[in-house]
Amino acid sequence: MDDVFLDGLKRDWRSDTADIAHLRKWVARRKARLRAAPWGNLASVLLMGGLFLGFALAAFDRRDPVTALGAFAYLVALVAVSVGFVKSLRNRFVDSQETPLDFLRLHRRLIAAARRSLWGARCAAIILIALCAAVWLMAAAGYARPGLAAFQSATWGAAAILTWAWQIWRRRGLDDEADACDRMIAACEEADREKA
Amino acid sequence: MRSLEEIIDSYGAGIARLAASYEADPMLQEDLTQDILLAIHRALPSLRAIDRLGPFVFRIAHNRGVEHVMKEMRIKRQRAVEIDPEPDTGGPERHVMAGDSSQRVHRAIRRLPLPYRQVITLLLEDLSYAEIGETLGISASNVGVRVNRAKAQLKAMLDG
Known part of the structure; x- marks a missing residue:
């Protein structure tokens, strides 16, 4: 670097040093947590799978339609946590070896895919509301106790509202992320076109 | 093959400075530095030529920095993040x-x-x-x- 301005810049820039021992300690902790993360997701899948099987067997054994609806709700949850588990595994293999511009373009596609996949959350919320309606229809027809119907519909209704609110929040966040991504892509493409 | 610990010793300070070029908040800078190092750790098996370690490390660092900016936009902490700042009145x-x-x-x-x-x-x-x-x-x-x-x-x- 044979430039006085850059020499001064470099001196100031490099005067900021990191605590390497501290960094090593924290990275070791994060590595341990990272190793444990897929097991946590797998535990969620197994838990939901177990609950689904338990409810399904109980529904079959008792010929109870309300328990069958419960089994169906756990099946929906099982699909959701399984998708999350597979995505967490896939993300482990997405490394950062692309050039920054390619990385941004890849990220933009992932944002678009994540936005499209929100239909799954909307479907889940609609299914839960349909389950609420179904359990009250069964109560009206005498197949389910009103107390149980009230409890089940309150649980599923709350889950449906939370799911719907979450997908709205997530969609807005993804839109902000896409906007940031588009601006950075535009800045990089413009810089690529620049001539001396 | 270099270990992550060796990379931290050789490039840790540079990576931390690079993280500071994406994030103003010192706590988030530290998180970003750790994220970058973990990404390097995951990507290390794909490193073919050990003499290309510098570009390898810094490419990952910049990509994680960019990803951090997008995530921060998502959670609306724009106060500390600079993407492509608009000029102010000056x-x-x-x-x-x-x-x-x-x-x-x-x-x-x-x-x-x-x-x-x-x-x-x-x-x-x-x-x-x-x-x-x-x-x-x-x-x-x-x-x-x-x-x-x-x-x-x-x-x-x-x-x-």
Whole structure:
């Protein structure tokens, strides 16, 4: 670097040093947590799978339609946590070896895919509301106790509202992320076109 | 093959500085530095030539920095994140007067548009034009153009 301005810049820039021992300690902790993360997701899948099987067997054994609806709700949850588990595994293999511009373009596609996949959350919320309606229809027809119907519909209704609110929040966040991504892509493409 | 611990010893300080070029909040800077190091750890098996370690490490660092900016946008912590900052009423060459000279330089670099910020941080970490080009996937001549533009903007911000 044979430039006085850059020499001064470099001196100031490099005067900021990191605590390497501290960094090593924290990275070791994060590595341990990272190793444990897929097991946590797998535990969620197994838990939901177990609950689904338990409810399904109980529904079959008792010929109870309300328990069958419960089994169906756990099946929906099982699909959701399984998708999350597979995505967490896939993300482990997405490394950062692309050039920054390619990385941004890849990220933009992932944002678009994540936005499209929100239909799954909307479907889940609609299914839960349909389950609420179904359990009250069964109560009206005498197949389910009103107390149980009230409890089940309150649980599923709350889950449906939370799911719907979450997908709205997530969609807005993804839109902000896409906007940031588009601006950075535009800045990089413009810089690529620049001539001396 | 180098271990992550060796990479932390050799590049840890540089990676932390690079993280500071994407994030102003010291706590989030530290998180980002750790994220970068973990990404390097995951990607290490794909490193083919050990003599290309610098570009390898800094490419991952910049990509994680960019990803961090997008995530921060998502959770609306824009106060601490600089993507491609809009000039304020003083224009892009506004002065960066507050703080010591190191802080002023960091603040000025964070205010650079992303492509200029990337080349200047790599240059300040002693990468050659060829290595910067390899890191960012651009030609050495384009590196030169971006360095000149970055220098001009930094001069305006720091000297003006």
